[in-house]
Amino acid sequence: EAGVAQSPRYKIIEKRQSVAFWCNPISGHATLYWYQQILGQGPKLLIQFQNNGVVDDSQLPKDRFSAERLKGVDSTLKIQPAKLEDSAVYLCASRKPGRKWETQYFGPGTRLLVL
Amino acid sequence: KQEVTQIPAALSVPEGENLVLNCSFTDSAIYNLQWFRQDPGKGLTSLLLIQSSQREQTSGRLNASLDKSSGRSTLYIAASQPGDSATYLCAVMMDSSYKLIFGSGTRLLVRP
Numbered sequence: 001e002a003g004v005a006q007s008p009r010y011k012i013i014e015k016r017q018s019v020a021f022w023c024n025p026i027s028g029h030a031t032l033y034w035y036q037q038i039l040g041q042g043p044k045l046l047i048q049f050q051n052n053g054v055v056d057d058s059q060l061p062k063d064r065f066s067a068e069r070l071k072g073v074d075s076t077l078k079i080q081p082a083k084l085e086d087s088a089v090y091l092c093a094s095r096k097p098g099r100k101w102e103t104q105y106f107g108p109g110t111r112l113l114v115l
Numbered sequence: 116k117q118e119v120t121q122i123p124a125a126l127s128v129p130e131g132e133n134l135v136l137n138c139s140f141t142d143s144a145i146y147n148l149q150w151f152r153q154d155p156g157k158g159l160t161s162l163l164l165i166q167s168s169q170r171e172q173t174s175g176r177l178n179a180s181l182d183k184s185s186g187r188s189t190l191y192i193a194a195s196q197p198g199d200s201a202t203y204l205c206a207v208m209m210d211s212s213y214k215l216i217f218g219s220g221t222r223l224l225v226r227p
Contacts, residue, residue: 004158042119042204042217043159056214091158100213101146101166106158 004107006092012113018080021110025094033104034067034077035091043091049075082114117142121205121218128195129226136190136221138205143183146213150179150190151204195225
């Protein structure tokens with residue numbers, strides 16, 4: 001079974017530029033998560049999708065971050081405009097449908113550096 | 116608001132030692148607790164998941180315990196190996212929201 005795929009793996013941009021990350025979850029996983037992990041900290045949930053609907057985006061900075069999951073499969077996370085403090089690893093995770101307490105499967109992440 | 120703390124932040128041990136990583140949380144209304152491993156440049160891998168009604172889980176050389184009432188969990192690694200070098204993250208799943216709240220991790224180095 002293929003794991004969660006993310007691209008790009010690394011991205012360097014200047015502040016005020018825009019950037020987009022892509023995630024392809026494990027086949028059949030209806031729930032998809034985006035996390036932000038700042039260096040030295042644990043991952044923090046940004047947004048959770050159930051199929052193509054948003055379940056929780058309470059910690060997403062909506063003035064600059066947006067995310068979508070068209071057709072309930074792939075997802076993109078966008079930052080526009082980027083700030084220095086957005087430098088972090090962005091992790092995508094997915095979970096099997098049905099049981100909310102089951103483990104989440106994480107992708108390798110996209111490491112973003114904002115200069 | 117749930118807060119998860121991991122001590123120590125970093126640990127360096129010689130190969131073969133048994134070691135304990137600690138995790139504490141402030142809100143006992145959790146559904147489960149998980150220990151993850153994170154290697155540089157890679158995602159998180161789930162090691163052990165303990166349901167709130169359980170006291171411990173074991174997998175190979177790893178043993179995790181949970182004391183929900185005191186808000187504590189430990190991850191015990193027996194006979195450590197250089198391949199165990201990684202960052203270990205503790206995460207609690209909240210009872211009401213099923214959200215995962217992570218600690219900041221313990222960075223482990225096992226020296227040959």
